[in-house]
Amino acid sequence: xxxxxxxxxxxxxxxxxxxxxxxxxxxxxxxxxxxxxxxxxxxxxxxxxxxxxxxxxxxxxxxxxxxxxxxxxxxxxxxxxxxxxxxxxxxxxxxxxxxxxxxxxxxxxxxxxxxxxxxxxxxxxxxxxxxxxxxxxxxxxxxxxxxxxxxxxxxxxxxxxxxxxxxxxxxxxxxxxxxxxxxxxxxxxxxxxxxxxxxxxxxxxxxxxxxxxxxxxxxxxxxxxxxxxxxxxxxxxxxxxxxxxxxxxxxxxxxxxxxxxxxxxxxxxxxxxxxxxxxxxxxxxxxxxxxxxxxxxxxxxxxxxxxxxxxxxxx
Amino acid sequence: xxxxxxxxxxxxxxxxxxxxxxxxxxxxxxxxxxxxxxxxxxxxxxxxxxxxxxxxxxxxxxxxxxxxxxxxxxxxxxxxxxxxxxxxxxxxxxxxxxxxxxxxxxxxxxxxxxxxxxxxxxxxxxxxxxxxxxxxxxxxxxxxxxxxxxxxxxxxxxxxxxxxxxxxxxxxxxxxxxxxxxxxxxxxxxxxxxxxxxxxxxxxxxxxxxxxxxxxxxxxxxxxxxxxxxxxxxxxxxxxxxxxxxxxxxxxxxxxxxxxxxxxxxxxxxxxxxxxxxxxxxxxxxxxxxxxxxxxxxxxxxxxxxxxxxxxxxxxxxxxxxxxxxxxxxxxxxxxxxxxxxxxxxxxxxxxxxxxxxxxxxxxxxxxxxxxxxxxxxxxxxxxxxxxxxxxxxxxxxxxxxxxxxxxxxxxxxxxxxxxxxxxxxxxxxxxxxxxxxxxxxxxxxxxxxxxxxxxxxxxxxxxxxxxxxxxxxxxxxxxxxxxxxxxxxxxxxxxxxxxxxxxxxxxxxxxxxxxxxxxxxxx
Numbered sequence: 001x002x003x004x005x006x007x008x009x010x011x012x013x014x015x016x017x018x019x020x021x022x023x024x025x026x027x028x029x030x031x032x033x034x035x036x037x038x039x040x041x042x043x044x045x046x047x048x049x050x051x052x053x054x055x056x057x058x059x060x061x062x063x064x065x066x067x068x069x070x071x072x073x074x075x076x077x078x079x080x081x082x083x084x085x086x087x088x089x090x091x092x093x094x095x096x097x098x099x100x101x102x103x104x105x106x107x108x109x110x111x112x113x114x115x116x117x118x119x120x121x122x123x124x125x126x127x128x129x130x131x132x133x134x135x136x137x138x139x140x141x142x143x144x145x146x147x148x149x150x151x152x153x154x155x156x157x158x159x160x161x162x163x164x165x166x167x168x169x170x171x172x173x174x175x176x177x178x179x180x181x182x183x184x185x186x187x188x189x190x191x192x193x194x195x196x197x198x199x200x201x202x203x204x205x206x207x208x209x210x211x212x213x214x215x216x217x218x219x220x221x222x223x224x225x226x227x228x229x230x231x232x233x234x235x236x237x238x239x240x241x242x243x244x245x246x247x248x249x250x251x252x253x254x255x256x257x258x259x260x261x262x263x264x265x266x267x268x269x270x271x272x273x274x275x276x277x278x279x280x281x282x283x284x285x286x287x288x289x290x291x292x293x294x295x296x297x298x299x300x301x302x303x304x305x306x307x308x309x310x311x312x313x314x315x
Numbered sequence: 316x317x318x319x320x321x322x323x324x325x326x327x328x329x330x331x332x333x334x335x336x337x338x339x340x341x342x343x344x345x346x347x348x349x350x351x352x353x354x355x356x357x358x359x360x361x362x363x364x365x366x367x368x369x370x371x372x373x374x375x376x377x378x379x380x381x382x383x384x385x386x387x388x389x390x391x392x393x394x395x396x397x398x399x400x401x402x403x404x405x406x407x408x409x410x411x412x413x414x415x416x417x418x419x420x421x422x423x424x425x426x427x428x429x430x431x432x433x434x435x436x437x438x439x440x441x442x443x444x445x446x447x448x449x450x451x452x453x454x455x456x457x458x459x460x461x462x463x464x465x466x467x468x469x470x471x472x473x474x475x476x477x478x479x480x481x482x483x484x485x486x487x488x489x490x491x492x493x494x495x496x497x498x499x500x501x502x503x504x505x506x507x508x509x510x511x512x513x514x515x516x517x518x519x520x521x522x523x524x525x526x527x528x529x530x531x532x533x534x535x536x537x538x539x540x541x542x543x544x545x546x547x548x549x550x551x552x553x554x555x556x557x558x559x560x561x562x563x564x565x566x567x568x569x570x571x572x573x574x575x576x577x578x579x580x581x582x583x584x585x586x587x588x589x590x591x592x593x594x595x596x597x598x599x600x601x602x603x604x605x606x607x608x609x610x611x612x613x614x615x616x617x618x619x620x621x622x623x624x625x626x627x628x629x630x631x632x633x634x635x636x637x638x639x640x641x642x643x644x645x646x647x648x649x650x651x652x653x654x655x656x657x658x659x660x661x662x663x664x665x666x667x668x669x670x671x672x673x674x675x676x677x678x679x680x681x682x683x684x685x686x687x688x689x690x691x692x693x694x695x696x697x698x699x700x701x702x703x704x705x706x707x708x709x710x711x712x713x714x715x716x717x718x719x720x721x722x723x724x725x726x727x728x729x730x731x732x733x734x735x736x737x738x739x740x741x742x743x744x745x746x747x748x749x750x751x752x753x754x755x756x757x758x759x760x761x762x763x764x765x766x767x768x769x770x771x772x773x774x775x776x777x778x779x780x781x782x783x784x785x786x787x788x789x790x791x792x793x794x795x796x797x798x799x800x801x802x803x804x805x806x807x808x809x810x811x812x813x814x815x816x817x818x819x820x821x822x823x824x825x826x827x828x829x830x831x832x833x834x835x836x837x838x839x
Contacts, residue, residue, distance in 0.1 A: 032716025
C-alpha cells in the first residue's frame with residue numbers, strides 16, 4: 001500500500017508541472033495586461049511600459065516562467081498586485097473558507113444523496129422512490145446560483161432567518177453558531193445538484209447489488225431487511241459509489257465559484273474570478289496551482305480509500 | 316415495511332425539529348448605533364493613496380487622509396484643507412503653500428512641510444529610499460512637478476516644469492492625499508495595510524475580504540466626526556449588495572444597479588443621486604470609412620435616441636450628454652450647448668448627402684468596465700437606431716481589458732466606432748488626452764478616432780497653461796461648441812452616481828467627485 005501511495009504521489013508531479021505551464025501560458029496569452037487593468041482610462045503606452053517594468057513583467061516569457069517556478073518551489077508564490085499581499089497567504093486563507101463551505105456541502109450531499117438512493121432502491125417503483133426521483137430531477141435541473149439567489153430572497157431578505165452574505169458577522173462573536181448561520185444557505189444551495197447526482201447513482205448501484213446472490217442468501221438466512229440493505233448491500237454498493245463521491249467532490253469545489261459569488265463567501269473561487277478580471281497574474285497562477293494540487297491529492301486519497309474498501313482493486 | 320415506517324417517522328421528526336429550530340431562530344440582529352456599515356463594490360487593493368487607482372478604494376481613503384486642498388462640498392472647486400492658503404507665481408510654475416499648524420497624523424507624528432516633501436518625493440523620485448513601496452500608477456498626475464522644497468516647517472514650495480492648471484485639482488484627488496512618513500518608514504511595503512493619515516477617521520482593522528474598519532479621530536482638526544466607526548464591506552455582486560441593503564445588513568450602499576432602484580422606493584430608504592464628472596460616448600473613426608465625413612458623424616448623433624437610452628436602458632440613472640465636457644464641471648461647462656435632438660429624418664438626409672446609405676460599420680462594444688454603465692444593452696440600442704436610418708452596423712463584443720487593448724491603440728483598419736467612458740477630476744484631462752491631434756494613439760494619447768482640428772488643439776493647450784479660471788472657462792466653452800459641431804464622438808450620457816441609505820442614516824449627501832465623505836453623517 002505504501003508503495004502504491006508513493007507511486008501515485010510521483011505520478012502527480014508531471015500533472016502539476018503541466019498545470020503550471022498551462023495556466024502560465026493562458027495568463028500570458030489572454031489579451032489585456034495587468035498594467036492596462038490597473039491604469040484603466042490612463043493606460044497610455046508610456047504609463048503601461050513603466051508599470052510593467054515596476055511589476056517585473058518586461059522580461060521574456062520563458063525567463064518569467066522559470067523565475068516563477070523556482071520561487072514557487074521555495075514556497076514563494078509572489079505578491080498579488082491587486083491585493084498588495086503575499087499570494088500564498090491570500091490563497092491559504094481563501095482556501096480555508098472554501099474548504100469549510102465545500103466540505104460542509106460535501107457532507108450534506110454524500111449523506112443525503114446516498115440515503116435517498118438507498119431508500120429509493122429499497123422501495124423501487126414505490127411512492128418513496130417516485131417522490132425521491134422527482135425531487136432529484138428537480139434538484140439537478142435548478143442552476144445553483146439561481147437557487148442561491150432565491151434562498152437569499154426568501155430566507156434572508158423576507159424571513160430574516162439567516163444573514164444574506166459573508167462568512168462571519170461584522171460585529172459579535174465569531175463562534176460556531178455564527179459560522180453555522182452564515183453557512184446554512186450557501187452550503188445547502190451548493191449541495192443540491194450533487195445530492196441529486198449522488199442519489200441517482202447510488203440508486204442504480206444499490207439496485208445492481210440487490211439483484212446479486214449474496215443478498216438472496218442473506219435474506220434466506222433470515223437477516224433483518226434493514227440489515228440486508230444498510231449493511232450487506234450498501235457496503236457492496238459503496239465500491240461503485242465512492243468514485244462518484246470523488247468526482248462530485250470536484251464538482252462541489254468548482255461549483256463553489258458561483259455560490260461564493262452569490263453569497264460573497266470569501267473563498268478561493270471568488271478570489272480567482274476577481275483576480276482574472278484584474279489580470280492579477282501571480283494570484284491566478286498561484287491559486288490555480290494550489291487548488292489543482294489539492295484536487296490531485298484528493299483523488300489519490302479517493303483511490304486509496306477504494307483500495308482499502310475493496311481488496312480486489314489491485315494496487 | 317419497517318424501513319419505510321422508520322424513514323417516514325424520521326422524516327416527520329426531522330422536519331418538525333427543523334421547523335421548530337427555525338421558529339426559535341432570532342431575526343438577524345440590527346447593525347449597531349453610531350457605526351455605519353457601507354456596502355462597497357470590491358475589496359480594496361491597499362489603503363495607500365499613492366498606490367491605488369480605483370474609486371472603490373478612494374471611498375475609504377478620503378475619510379482617513381487629507382490632502383493639501385480638497386473639493387468644496389457639492390462642487391469640483393478646490394478649497395483649503397491641510398494647506399490654509401497658497402500663492403501662485405505669475406508665470407504659473409511656482410506654488411507656495413502655507414500649512415495648517417498643530418496637525419498630527421494618527422500615529423502621533425507631526426504633519427509639516429517635511430512630510431509633504433516626503434510624500435511627493437516618494438512617488439516621483441526613483442532614488443527615494445521609499446520609492447520601492449510602490450508602484451505608484453497615478454504618479455504622472457504630478458509629472459509636472461520638478462521640485463518640492465521645504466521653505467520652513469509650515470511652508471512648502473512646488474516648482475513645475477511648465478504652467479499646468481490642473482495641478483491644484485490633482486492635489487485634491489486621492490493621489491495627492493498626505494500619508495505619515497513615520498508610518499511608511501515603519502511598515503515599508505506593508506504600509507497599504509497599516510495606513511496612517513490626518514483624516515476624520517483613523518484606521519482600526521482590515522479583515523481580508525470581510526471588512527475594513529475605521530474609527531472616529533477625536534482630535535480631527537476639522538472637528539471629531541459624528542459616527543464612532545465606519546465599516547466598509549466588500550460585496551462584489553450587485554444583487555447580493557441589494558439583498559444586504561433590503562435585509563438591513565448594511566446602512567449605505569453605493570452603485571445601486573438601475574433595475575434595483577425600484578426596490579428602495581419605500582419609507583425605509585432614501586435614494587441619493589448626484590451627477591458626476593463622467594461622460595459616456597462613442598468614438599467615431601474620423602480617419603477612414605463613412606465617419607471620415609463630418610455629415611455622417613453628425614447623422615449618428617441625430618440618429619441615436621439618447622433619451623430612450625438614459626430613461627429605458629439606464630432607468631434614469633444618467634442624463635443625456637450635450638458635448639465632451641460633463642456639466643459637473645460647472646465653471647467650465649458651456650450652458651448654451653443643447654444635445655443633438657433625436658431626429659432620424661435629419662440623419663437620413665445627412666447620410667444621403669454624404670452618399671453613405673447602407674454603409675457597413677464595425678462597432679466595438681465592451682461587456683463591462685469602469686464607468687461603462689450597461690454597455691451591451693446600450694450598444695444594442697445604438698445599433699438598432701443606426702440601422703433604422705440605413706446604416707448596417709455589426710457589433711463586436713470584448714471583455715473590458717481586451718477591449719481597451721483593441722481601442723486604445725486606435726480604430727484604424729479595425730472598426731468605425733467604439734464605446735468609451737471617462738471620469739476625470741478636472742475638465743482638462745479628457746479633451747487633452749482624447750481630442751488633440753498630438754494625442755493620436757501613435758503619439759501616446761487616447762484620440763483613438765483620429766479627430767484633428769488645429770483650433771481645438773490651440774484652445775486646449777492654452778486652457779491647460781492658464782491659471783486664470785475665467786480665461787480657462789472661456790477657452791473650454793469655445794472648445795465645446797466646436798467639438799460638438801465637428802462631432803468626433805456621439806455624445807451619449809452623463810452618469811448620475813447613486814446610493815441608498817436606510818432611514819437610520821442622516822446628513823448624507825453624494826459628492827460630484829464621486830468620493831464618499833462621511834465625517835458629518837449620523838446614524839441612530
